[in-house]
Amino acid sequence: MPANLEQALRLAVQAGEIMLRNGAETSRVEETMEHIAKSCGAARAQSFVIPTGVFLTVTDAAGASTTTMRRIHDRTINLDRIAKVNELSRRLADRRLSCEDAGMLLDRIARERTGFSWGPAMAASGVVGASAAVLQDAAGFGEICAAFLAAAIVRYIAHIVTRLKGVRFMFDFCGAMAAALIGQLLDMVWPNLNRDIIIIGAIMPLVPGVAITNAIRDVIAGDLLSGLSRGLEATLTAIAVAMGVAIVLTASLS
Amino acid sequence: MLIAKITAVLAMGTAVGILYRVPQNLLIYGSFAGLLSWGTFYIATVFGAKPVAACFLGSLSAGCLAEALARLVRKPATIFIIPGFIPLVPGREAYTTMLYLVEGRYAEGMAMAVMTLLIGGAIAFGIFLSTTLFRLTANYNVRGKMPHARSGQNMD
Structure with missing residues (x-):
């Protein structure tokens, strides 16, 4: 050769x-x-x-x-x-x-290591959560701070879970469960906080943005096999987040 | 209230960029893409558009801005698309769906689930349409010069 x-x-x-x-x-x-x-x-x-x-x-x-x-x-x-x-x-x-x-x-x-270390990444995740809470109409200052805290903790869980290799969708599931748990606990301690807004903000960093975008772009380019598998990845991530929230909500109802 | 929301959208674009490790000098463009998409969504809602149509317009405008920016600074369009559509993601609708289903209000939950899917589809097809439009114009330009070129160096 x-x-x-x-x-x-x-x-x-x-x-x-x-x-x-x-x-x-x-x-x-x-x-x-x-x-x-x-x-x-x-x-x-x-x-x-x-x-x-x-x-x-x-x-x-x-x-x-x-x-x-x-x-x-x-x-x-x-x-x-x-x-x-x-x-x-x-x-x-x-x-x-x-x-x-x-x-x-x-x-x-x-x-090379690019991007930010986990400290700033947690802060960024918190900002995403807080901003998502601000965009909801009924958000007060307490909810926004709680959403910041919850979203930052979700990112910290990602930091722990991604060290375990070969674990798929566990980050999204555990993150959503943690977000719902934090919302539920804060709601119990301070009942005038709106639980829904906290949870909505905290699950915002879990949106599979890259999977969604790549699925769309692959399908447009005619790479149907890749588009399908990435679409499935995005769907499964969304289901994992939804189930994580649903399980905590069910437990808190009973 | 509106100023708080605009600040939140700008902060969100940069923060999403940090989470997805966008190159640091391009973080600010993501904020603008997010502001454009959410601003279009907001104005459309003020003029009486339903959420599905408003989200479609928002993601279409953000997608067009992202594709234009990608050709301008010669970086992958994904960098600008993701911060662009994140403010439109139907987080509240998805959460309310799960809440209704968990509480056993299945009819309302299903209605909300369909709403979530429609908004998600509107966002997806807004991006789909903008990318297709830019791809068509690029291929048209290339075909005028070289008959058999597929698409030169990938521009987007």
Whole structure:
């Protein structure tokens, strides 16, 4: 296998893996992988991406071809990394970046810690909850503060639960249960607080925004398989949140 | 009250961006997308639109802004779409559905569930329509220059 073909394959698959792992839509991953492979010496490139794996075949001018696949197990959400890999592929295609540098840059993008640590993330989650409470008409100052607290605690639960690998939908379920519990407890201690507004605010950070957006964009691009599975992911997340709230509400009724 | 809500929507866009790890210099655009979608929703409601239509208009405007911004600063449109539609998510309707069902008021719960689904569908199709519109114009431009190009470097 020619050396430059191997390099093109390795770079493109690594870029595809980073993008898929951090929540990019299917057509973007496929196109980015093909662009990177062609920029680094492949004459033709064909890629196939589903939410749980990437496949890539590259062919050089002489007709020699090679194929590889990479299984994606755990997925997170990090739009910063997607934007960085997108930018890298654009610079490669414009010949503003050499393939050797691109490999080093990809390693750095995959390893570096981006975004905020869990403290600011908790505060951000709290702000989302408090804002959602403000948007409800009957919200007073007490409800808004309670929603901030509850949403921040939901984020802290996410911080604990996501350390356990291979646990799907538990974060949403436990988060919703915690949100409902906090709303219920605060309502018992201070009966003039509106329980409903607190819970509505606290479950707002659990909305599966990336899954919804990617499902829509995949379906538009014609990637029906990916669109369907991401739509299912969004639906199951919503059901997990609803059931978490419902179970606590049922327990508090009896 | 309106000023408090506008502040809340702006804060929400940035906070959602932090949660989804949007690049830090682009957080402010998410706030504007959220403000546009919620503002459109609010104005439509003031003029007497039903929630489903108002949410559709809101997510359509946020989607169009997101796609335009994505082409302007050359970043994935997802970064701007998510903060854009989060203020419209029918959280209260979904919660009220569960509350009614738990209390055994099944008829009211089902009516509220249908309402939740309709609003969710309206948001989804607002984004669907805006993305399709921008995709059509992009493909049209490319086809004029190069006959067989699929769509150059992905612009959105």
